[in-house]
Amino acid sequence: DTAVSQTPKYLVTQMGNDKSIKCEQNLGHDTMYWYKQDSKKFLKIMFSYNNKELIINETVPNRFSPKSPDKAHLNLHINSLELGDSAVYFCASSQDKGLGGAETQYFGPGTRLLVL
Amino acid sequence: QKEVEQDPGPLSVPEGAIVSLNCTYSNSAFQYFMWYRQYSRKGPELLMYTYSSGNKEDGRFTAQVDKSSKYISLFIRDSQPSDSATYLCAMSPLGAQKLVFGQGTRLTINP
DSSP, X not given: OOSEEEEOSEEEEOTTOOEEEEEEEOSOOSEEEEEXXXXXXXXXXXXXXXXXXXXXXXXXXXXXXXXXXXXXXXEEEEOSOOGGXXXXXXXXXXXXXXXXXXXXXXXXXXXXXXXX | OOSEEEOOOXXXXXXTOOEEEEEEEOOTTEEEEEEEEEOTTSOOEXXXXXXXXXXXXXXXXXXXXXXXXXXXXXXXXXXXXXXXXXXXXXXXXXXXXXXXXXXXXXXXXXX
C-alpha cells in the first residue's frame, strides 16, 4: 500500500487556469506538508497542517490555497496559474512526537506541473 | 544567502569509492540534521538523522555534524551504482515544525 499518494502525477495546463492537486496519507500521521521543488531541485516548504489546522504558511502567493478536510488529506488549489508555478509539488506527512518538526517526513511521489 | 548551502554537483565516482557530501548552514538554531535521498522522479526518503553534534553510522553510511563550524557531512563507503541519486541535506530548529533543505547533490556511481 502506498503511504503517501498524490494525484495527478502530471499536470499540463495553460496560464491563467485553476488547478488542484490532491494528497492522501494512510500512515495515521498528524501533520501534512506541501513542498515545491524547482528545476534546480531546491525543495522548499509551502504549507504545513497539523490535525487539519494550518501551522506553517511560508511566503507563498495567495493564489495557492491548501485545504485539509481531515487529517489524512491535504489538497492544494492554485488559482490563475503562472509560468513560474511550473515545478514538482510534493506532499509529505509526519507523526508529531513532540520533537518540534524534526520528525521523519514521508514524501509522496510528486506532481509534475507544467504551465504553458 | 540561503540558510543551507549544498553543492549541487553533479558528482561522479567509480563503484567502490568513498563519497563525501557536505552542507554548510548559517542558522545556529538548527538542532536536527538529516540526509534525504531522492531517486529520479521519486519523492525524497529519509536516509540519516542526527541530533546536535556528533557522528552516526548506519551500514555504509556515516553522518557527521560539526555545529561549531556549521558543517554537516554524509559519507558513503563502498559506493554502489544503486546509490546513484540526489542527496539532500535538511535541518530544523527545535520547535520550528519545518525542515530547511539544501539544494541537493546529484551523485552518480559508475560501475
